[in-house]
Amino acid sequence: MADARTQLLDVDSRVAITPQQQAFFRENGFVKLSHVFSAETLRYFGEHITRQVIERNCLQKPMTERTTYERAFLQVTNLWRTDPVVERFVRGERLARAAAELIGVRGVRLYHDQALYKEPGGGITPWHADQYYWPLSTSNTCTAWIPLQATTREMGPLAFAAGSHRFEFGRDLKISDESERALQEALRRQNFAEEDGAFELGDVSFHSGWTFHHTGGNVTDQPRAVMTIIYMEDGIRLTEPKRPEHIADRDAFMPGAKVGQVVATALNPLLWRDRE
C-alpha cells in the first residue's frame, strides 16, 4: 500500500460480470464495460501513470521521422515496477477478477502492464493480434484497455473485429504497414463487424490475445492516455520461442522462465484466484 489515500480509491471491489457479458466475450473476443472506475480513481492513478510515461519514455524523435509503429504511441512497460501507486492499481482485484471471469479461468497472473499514449497528431495503430508477441501455451489471455480520459473517435479509441479471435489468417503478422494492409483486406472480405465506438470516462475494454484490433490516429490536440494490463491464466506455460519477438518478451516479462514450465516468475504475480 503506497499511502492512505489509495485506500479510498476503489481498485479491488468486484465488478459484476453478467452471464451475457461472459457470453459476449466468448463469442466476440472482446467486451466493453461501463462505469468500471470513477473519475477520481482515474485522475489519481492517471497522474502517477503519466509521470512514469514522461520519466521513462525513450522516444524523442519528431513524428515525421518515426516509423508507423513509433507514430502509434509512446509505450512504457511494467510501470508497476517503478511506482508503488501504479503497482497498487495493477495489482487491483477489480480488473483481475473480471479478466478471470471473462476468460473463464479460476486465476490470473500478470503478464505485464503497459501505458500506450497516443500523442496529438499520433498515427494509427495498425491491425494486429497481441498474441503474435507472446510465447504462451494457451489463448487464455486478455488485455484490459483502460483509457484515462473520455476517448472520442477522433482520439483513436481501440476498435475490434468482432469474432476475429477464431480467424487464423494474419496471426503471423507483427504490427506494421503490412499487417494493416493485409488484415484490413482480409477482415473486410470475411465481413467481420467492427466495434469502433468512443469510450466514456470509466469504460474499460477487455480483448483476447488473438482478437484483431486497431485504432485510428489521434487528430485532436489532446493526448490519448491509456493504461493496459495483460492477464494470463494461472498455469499457462512458456512455449519454445518461434520468433525474435518471443525471445524479447520472454526476457523482458518472464525472465528465467523455462520452456514447458508454468510462467510464475517474480514479474508475474498472481493477481486473483477463486478460493471457493
Ligand SMILES: O=C(O)CCC(=O)C(=O)O
Ligand atoms: O492503444 C493502442 O493504440 C493499441 C492498443 C493495443 O493494441 C493493445 O492494448 O493490445
